[in-house]
Structure formats: structure tokens, C-alpha cells
Amino acid sequence: xxxxxxxxxxxxxxxxxxxxxxxxxxxxxxxxxxxxxxxxxxxxxxxxxxxxxxxxxxxxxxxxxxxxxxxxxxxxxxxxxxxxxxxxxxxxxxxxxxxxxxxxxxxxxxxxxxxxxxxxxxxxxxxxxxxxxxxxxxxxxxxxxxxxxxxxxxxxxxxxxxxxxxxxxxxxxxxxxxxxxxxxxxxxxxxxxxxxxxxxxxxxxxxxxxxxxxxxxxxxxxxxxxxxxxxxxxxxxxxxxxxxxxxxxxxxxxxxxxxxxxxxxxxxxxxxxxxxxxxxxxxxxxxxxxxxxxxxxxxxxxxxxxxxxxxxxxxxxxxxxxxxxxxxxxxxxxxxxx
Amino acid sequence: xxxxxxxxxxxxxxxxxxxxxxxxxxxxxxxxxxxxxxxxxxxxxxxxxxxxxxxxxxxxxxxxxxxxxxxxxxxxxxxxxxxxxxxxxxxxxxxxxxxxxxxxxxxxxxxxxxxxxxxxxxxxxxxxxxxxxxxxxxxxxxxxxxxxxxxxxxxxxxxxxxxxxxxxxxxxxxxxxxxxxxxxxxxxxxxxxxxxxxxxxxxxxxxxxxxxxxxxxxxxxxxxxxxxxxxxxxxxxxxxxxxxxxxxxxxxxxxxxxxxxxxxxxxxxxxxxxxxxxxxxxxxxxxxxxxxxxxxxxxxxxxxxxxxxxxxxxxxxxxxxxxxxxxxxxxxxxxxxxxx
Numbered sequence: 001x002x003x004x005x006x007x008x009x010x011x012x013x014x015x016x017x018x019x020x021x022x023x024x025x026x027x028x029x030x031x032x033x034x035x036x037x038x039x040x041x042x043x044x045x046x047x048x049x050x051x052x053x054x055x056x057x058x059x060x061x062x063x064x065x066x067x068x069x070x071x072x073x074x075x076x077x078x079x080x081x082x083x084x085x086x087x088x089x090x091x092x093x094x095x096x097x098x099x100x101x102x103x104x105x106x107x108x109x110x111x112x113x114x115x116x117x118x119x120x121x122x123x124x125x126x127x128x129x130x131x132x133x134x135x136x137x138x139x140x141x142x143x144x145x146x147x148x149x150x151x152x153x154x155x156x157x158x159x160x161x162x163x164x165x166x167x168x169x170x171x172x173x174x175x176x177x178x179x180x181x182x183x184x185x186x187x188x189x190x191x192x193x194x195x196x197x198x199x200x201x202x203x204x205x206x207x208x209x210x211x212x213x214x215x216x217x218x219x220x221x222x223x224x225x226x227x228x229x230x231x232x233x234x235x236x237x238x239x240x241x242x243x244x245x246x247x248x249x250x251x252x253x254x255x256x257x258x259x260x261x262x263x264x265x266x267x268x269x270x271x272x273x274x275x276x277x278x279x280x281x282x283x284x285x286x287x288x289x290x291x292x293x294x295x296x297x298x299x300x301x302x303x304x305x306x307x308x309x310x311x312x313x314x315x316x317x318x319x320x321x322x323x324x325x326x327x328x329x330x331x332x333x334x335x336x337x338x
Numbered sequence: 339x340x341x342x343x344x345x346x347x348x349x350x351x352x353x354x355x356x357x358x359x360x361x362x363x364x365x366x367x368x369x370x371x372x373x374x375x376x377x378x379x380x381x382x383x384x385x386x387x388x389x390x391x392x393x394x395x396x397x398x399x400x401x402x403x404x405x406x407x408x409x410x411x412x413x414x415x416x417x418x419x420x421x422x423x424x425x426x427x428x429x430x431x432x433x434x435x436x437x438x439x440x441x442x443x444x445x446x447x448x449x450x451x452x453x454x455x456x457x458x459x460x461x462x463x464x465x466x467x468x469x470x471x472x473x474x475x476x477x478x479x480x481x482x483x484x485x486x487x488x489x490x491x492x493x494x495x496x497x498x499x500x501x502x503x504x505x506x507x508x509x510x511x512x513x514x515x516x517x518x519x520x521x522x523x524x525x526x527x528x529x530x531x532x533x534x535x536x537x538x539x540x541x542x543x544x545x546x547x548x549x550x551x552x553x554x555x556x557x558x559x560x561x562x563x564x565x566x567x568x569x570x571x572x573x574x575x576x577x578x579x580x581x582x583x584x585x586x587x588x589x590x591x592x593x594x595x596x597x598x599x600x601x602x603x604x605x606x607x608x609x610x611x612x613x614x615x616x617x618x619x620x621x622x623x624x625x626x627x628x629x630x631x632x633x634x635x636x637x638x639x640x641x642x643x644x645x646x647x648x649x650x651x652x653x654x655x656x657x658x659x660x661x662x663x664x665x666x667x668x669x670x671x672x673x674x675x676x677x678x
Contacts, residue, residue: 043542157631187405187569189628192613196627214542217615244619258547259617260576266595269554270547270576276512277542 005208006032006055006176011068013047013054022280024050026232027068029307032176035206037198039223039240041213041255045277047232048212052178055210056089072176091121094169098181100161104153110137110164111149117171136167141197159190163197170201176208183218195222216259220244225313228252231277231288234307238314248316248325250293287319295320355395358531358563359417359450364390364426366409366416370636384635386412388587390426391662394531399557399564401578401595403571405610407632408584410567414533417565418450419443448478451529455536457520461508467519468494468504474526489526496559497522498552514545518552525560533565538573550577571614575599580668583607586643587635589662593669603671605648642674650675 013025025047032038042048053059055070055077070077077088097103105113114136115129124132130149137145140163153161162182169177179198183191199222202209211223219226219240226243228236228251236249247253257271275292284290290300297320305319318324367383387409394400402410416423419435428435435446454460462470468490475486491501497518503511511519517537524532537553538546550573556562568574574581575595582592583604591604602608609626628647633639639646645655652674660672 043544159631187632188571188613189405189609190631191615192625192627195615196625215615216543216617220617220619221615241619244617255543256617258543260547260550260572261618262572262575262599262611262614262616264576266576269551272548272551273544276514276545 003033004031005034005036005072006210007069007071008055009069009071011051011054011070012066013050013059014065014067015059016063016065020281023283024232024280025054028229028232028234029068030227030234030237032208032210034175034208035202036225037202037209037211037223039211039213039219039226040229041216041219041226042229043214043255043277045231045280046229048229049180051229052095052180052210052212055178056093056095057085058095087121090117090169090174091172092174093176093178094172094174095178095180096162096165096169096182098184100158100165101153103165104161104168106153109150109152110156110167114149114164114168114171117168121172133167133171136170137164139170139201140164140167141193142167158186159193162186162190162194166194166197166201170205173205174207176210178210178212180212181214182211184213184215191218198222216256228255231283232280233288233317234315235289235318236314236316242311242314246314246325248310248314248321249289249318250295250321250324251289287317295324355397357393358396358430359565360393360427360429361413361417362391362427362429364413364416364428365424366412366421367424382636385587385638386635387416388638390584390587390589392582392589392592394563394565395579396530397557397561397563398579399566399577401574401581402565402567402584403569403574403581403610404584405569405632407586407635409587409635410569410584411535413584414452414535414565414567417533418447418452420452444478448527449529450531450533451524451527453517453520453524453532453534453537455539457516457523458508460523461516461519463508466505466507467511470508471519471523471526474523478527480527490522493522493526496525496556498548512545513541514548517541517549521552521556525556528560529562531563531565533567535567536569537566539568539570546573553577571611583610586633586638588643588672590644590673591669591671592662593666597666597669601666601669603665603669603676604644604673605650605675606644642672 008031009029011025011028012023015022015024028051040048054066057077066078073092077085111130111133114133118124118129118132119126134145134149137148142148142160142163156164183194186194195218198209201207213219223240225239227234228249230251236252243252244256247256254271254273258273260270273292278284286303287300287305290296293300299319305317307315307317309315364387366387367385370382370384372379390413402413404410412421415421417428423436430446438446471490471493472486475481475489481489491504494501494503499515499518538549541549557564566574566577578595580594581598582589585606591607602611609628612626630647633646641657642655642660645651648655654674660674662670662672664670665676
């Protein structure tokens with residue numbers, strides 16, 4: 001398994017707040033291979049953003065406690081000291097966020113912010129770095145990059161800002177890019193531009209990408225593999241084909257069925273998942289999805305299910321997935337033969 | 339799990355319904371503040387809504403779709419005179435809403451209610467939900483205190499909340515429940531038309547589908563018409579009977595839902611539809627990538643507002659504003675490509 005870029009094992013993130021102890025990420029394991037785009041999906045509060053920020057240890061030390069392993073380049077990122085992790089940040093692993101305006105510095109030009117990271121990590125001269133910055137702006141598809149490099153973030157439109165953010169993130173040619181809902185705030189036509197760009201960059205630079213989103217459509221478009229999170233845990237991991245053609249976890253199934261489809265039956269009622277996500281302070285004891293699951297029984301309420309490897313690429317955390325699958329195939333058979 | 343099928347076919351609705359609200363040539367220009375140094379410059383305007391006409395039929399859902407800054411929300415708010423329109427008419431019950439004021443306007447606002455994206459900001463955090471919901475009844479002098487409480491209790495159960503929620507405060511509710519409260523507040527005066535501005539955009543998909551289903555049920559229970567404003571093509575397709583597509587303050591295409599999705603004619607609608615990511619495997623499709631950015635509504639392009647980004651733009655598009663015309667039954671379009 002030499003082509004594994006990032007290997008996360010049983011990762012837990014605990015927060016200690018005034019109101020008590022919360023485990024936002026609870027035993028997450030998955031990996032990202034070189035040049036692969038892995039999607040992380042889940043609804044608000046599922047811990048997908050906390051998980052991604054844990055990889056770079058972006059939380060203030062002291063309020064947070066990590067457990068498990070994040071192996072990258074033969075080192076466990078959780079064991080590195082401050083200087084060492086700073087070297088990884090922005091250099092080997094970069095991150096882009098939903099709102100570029102709050103990440104870009106409003107008082108520096110776009111070109112300078114890109115150059116800054118090149119000077120910091122690559123020992124380049126100021127002039128070299130500035131030339132490289134213009135090159136990067138061209139790479140991410142910003143027209144007349146020489147002119148744009150001298151402008152401030154507020155001069156740019158939303159789509160352009162996100163491109164500039166990506167340019168900053170790419171400055172040191174990272175091996176892994178973590179993108180946290182980078183297109184959520186954008187209009188669909190602009191989103192299409194950015195997704196196109198990320199696809200091209202992934203191919204050109206052979207860079208691994210963790211793409212965090214709540215939008216299953218974006219996942220289908222961009223990713224080759226997906227992990228689905230619910231309440232701090234991964235409930236299913238699958239290839240993109242498996243996820244949409246044969247989802248195993250009742251939560252994944254519900255999620256996919258809840259989305260109005262562009263070719264769906266408009267007069268039909270939409271599928272719903274009953275109830276709401278419970279707060280992290282009141283996590284159920286057994287399976288965390290049990291209270292909202294149509295298939296749950298006493299076993300689910302009493303104890304948490306193990307992770308089962310169904311195929312080489314598909315894993316699921318559910319007691320009854322085989323029974324559910326059999327039932328559904330039975331129904332599908334009746335449909336095809338009647 | 340259960341997929342209930344509502345009997346009424348969408349196709350038949352359109353023919354037989356009468357017009358509830360007719361919007362004619364509505365314009366809304368916001369003046370731009372000049373700095374002191376520009377005192378001798380001409381006044382400039384943000385042309386948020388520019389000459390938009392459409393009508394909403396009784397019992398139907400009219401979807402207004404477009405990207406940010408296209409003027410869809412401004413259109414919705416102008417209709418209730420929440421924003422003073424610059425020009426145009428909105429005919430309701432034979433009267434132009436824009437010319438009404440005082441008592442008459444209040445009456446219209448009783449019939450036409452708004453639902454916003456974030457109901458939390460429109461709820462008083464220090465008042466119990468029940469009291470907030472009773473307020474419109476008090477203002478319009480409906481019923482005795484006891485009857486009002488009964489009306490509120492009934493509405494609460496209609497929107498899928500429990501009676502005990504009557505005594506709770508806004509912060510005790512989740513996002514989905516707050517949107518239910520937003521709907522309850524809008525429904526309490528028994529309106530004819532709901533103007534909904536991105537009512538499900540802030541919600542997670544599993545909650546979104548609950549609210550969309552509720553909207554369908556309420557529509558048939560209360561015999562409502564909806565103006566549904568959204569940027570989400572799949573949501574708007576699911577709820578609407580007819581759809582208007584807006585771009586930079588203009589209505590560029592209008593058609594019955596199935597017709598629009600089967601046969602989008604305007605180059606912008608085509609690009610918009612192709613850009614929607616489809617949640618299915620093997621869905622990687624050819625997208626029409628629109629070049630460039632949305633032009634500023636302060637200085638919109640001459641001629642057709644879309645010509646700067648249109649892959650089919652001709653010389654004529656730069657000079658002449660395309661008129662809205664009917665191409666097929668109920669399918670209207672404003673584009674020079676279809677002038678023959």
C-alpha cells in the first residue's frame with residue numbers, strides 16, 4: 001500500500017467546553033491515495049469539518065484533545081511538535097474554505113499573499129515568488145493575472161476569490177488539498193467553473209483532494225470514493241458507483257432518496273428521514289442513527305454496530321445491512337418480473 | 339419510504355385556472371449613493387428588476403429561479419410593496435397593489451403572505467411562539483382570545499408541530515421546526531398566496547424534503563398559490579407548475595415545468611441546467627461552462643443583458659433588447675435566436 005498518501009486510523013477529537021465534554025469526531029478511519037479525490041459527505045453537525053481541521057490540527061491546543069493516528073509521509077501528524085506541523089501546513093497539505101473573503105487578508109494584494117507562502121516555504125527570492133504567483137493565478141484561470149495580482153480581495157468577485165484562494169493553496173504544490181465546502185457559497189454556473197478547475201488541477205498536478213460537502217451532486221461529479229458521516233462517525237465508505245447504485249447504510253439510502261431529482265416524479269412526495277440529528281451532548285448509546293432509522297430494533301438501540309467490509313471498497317457500520325439489502329433486492333426482483 | 343401520488347396532473351391545472359396576481363412591467367431601480375466628489379455626475383441606478391411581467395394562477399406554484407443578483411428576491415418583495423417599486427403594476431382582485439395604501443394595502447397583505455429563508459430573524463426571541471403567532475389575529479381583530487388560541491393550536495398541528503410548542507421560545511427550535519413556524523405565521527390569516535423566498539435553502543437535505551412535502555400538503559389543504567423563489571433547479575422543478583428564469587433583472591424564459599426541462603431554449607437556461615450536478619453514478623456530463631462573470635447591474639450590457647456571456651451572441655444582440663414572445667403553448671422566451 002505504498003500509494004496511500006494519508007491514512008487516518010481511529011481518529012477522535014474531543015472538545016472540553018464550559019458546558020461539558022463533546023466528542024465531535026468519534027473513531028474515524030479512512031485513507032486517501034495519491035492523486036485521488038475522496039468526498040466526505042454529511043449534514044450539518046456530522047463532524048466533517050472538525051475532522052478535516054483536525055488533520056492540520058487547526059484547533060487551539062488546550063481546549064481540544066486528539067486520539068488515534070493521522071499518518072502522512074510516514075509520520076503521525078498528531079505526534080509532531082509545533083514547528084514540524086507548521087512545515088506541513090500549506091506546504092505538504094493545504095486547505096481551502098467555503099468563504100474566501102474571511103481567509104484572504106483584506107489589506108494585502110492577492111499576488112503578495114500567494115508570494116508570501118512561496119517565500120516562507122520554498123526559500124525563493126521576492127521577485128521569483130511574485131513571478132510564480134502570477135503563474136499560479138494563470139493556472140487557476142484568472143484572466144489578465146498580471147493585473148489581478150496587484151488587486152485586493154474585495155476587488156474580485158466570489159468565483160474569482162475562490163480561484164485566488166485555490167492559487168494560494170497551490171502555491172507550494174501540496175500533495176494533499178483539503179477543500180471544505182469550496183463551492184457552497186457559489187452560484188451553480190460559477191460552481192461548474194470551479195469543479196472543472198479542481199478536476200483539471202487534480203489531473204495535472206497529481207494531487208490528492210479531500211472534498212468536504214453536503215451536496216451529493218457535487219460528489220458524483222468530482223469524487224471517485226466517498227465517506228458518509230453521521231454524528232461524528234463514518235457510517236459508510238464506498239466507491240462512487242457503489243454509493244449511488246447500491247448504498248448499504250439506511251442513512252445513505254435515505255439521504256440519496258431525499259434529494260429531488262431532475263428526472264424524478266414531480267407529483268410524488270419526497271422521501272424523508274424522520275426526526276432530526278440529536279445534539280452531540282446527547283449521543284445515543286447504541287447505533288447513533290437508530291432513533292431515525294426505519295429498520296432499527298432493540299439490538300441497534302443497545303449496542304453500536306461494527307464496521308463490516310462488504311466489498312474491497314465498500315464498508316458499512318450497520319447491524320442489519322444484509323437483511324435490508326436482501327429485502328430491497330427482493331422488491332427489485334418483483335418489479336422486474338411483474 | 340412511502341411515496342404518495344397526488345392525483346392532480348400538473349398539465350391540466352394550467353389550462354383551467356384563472357389569474358390570481360398579474361405582474362406587469364415591474365421595474366425596481368435602486369439609486370446609488372454618490373460621493374461628494376461626484377456631485378456633478380449623473381445619478382446612477384442599480385437596475386435590480388427591469389421590466390418583468392408574469393402572472394400567478396389560482397392554485398398553482400410559480401417558480402422564480404436565477405442566480406444571486408438576478409433580482410428574484412427583489413421581485414418577490416416588491417409585490418407586497420415591502421420595497422417601493424419604481425414602475426409597473428401588480429393587479430390583484432382587479433386593483434393595482436402598487437397604488438394601494440393604508441387599510442386597503444393591509445387587506446391585500448392579509449391575503450398575500452411572505453415566508454423567508456431564515457424565519458428566526460423574524461421571530462421575537464422574548465415571546466413564546468404561541469403569542470407571536472396570535473399577533474396577526476390581534477392586529478386584524480379576529481376572534482376572542484380563546485378562539486385565537488384555538489386557531490393557533492390548529493395551525494401548529496397543520497404544520498407538523500406539537501401543541502406543547504405553543505409555550506416554547508424561538509431558540510428552542512431546530513432549523514426545520516423554525517421554518518414550520520414561519521409557515522404557521524404565514525398561514526394564520528388564511529392567505530390566498532404565499533411568496534416564499536428560498537424557504538428551504540438553509541436546511542439539510544433530509545429536513546428539506548420534510549418541508550417540501552409539507553408545502554405540497556398545505557397547498558391542497560388550504561387551496562393556496564405559491565410564488566416560490568429559489569436558486570436550486572432540482573427543488574424548483576419539484577415544486578413548480580410553471581417556472582420563470584431570471585438573469586440580471588430580466589425574465590429571459592418562462593415555461594411549464596416539464597416543457598422547460600425537456601426543451602430549454604434560452605442559452606442561459608441551457609447553461610444553468612447543464613451546470614446542475616446530478617447525484618447519480620456515471621453522471622459526469624458535458625457542461626456548458628459560461629465564460630466570465632455576471633456583469634454589474636449598475637451598468638448592465640446594452641441590448642440583450644446576456645450577450646457578454648452567451649456562446650451564440652450575434653451583432654444584433656449587442657444593440658437590440660429582445661422582446662418576450664410566445665414560442666409554444668405557454669413557453670415564452672426573450673432571445674433573438676428565435677426571431678424568424
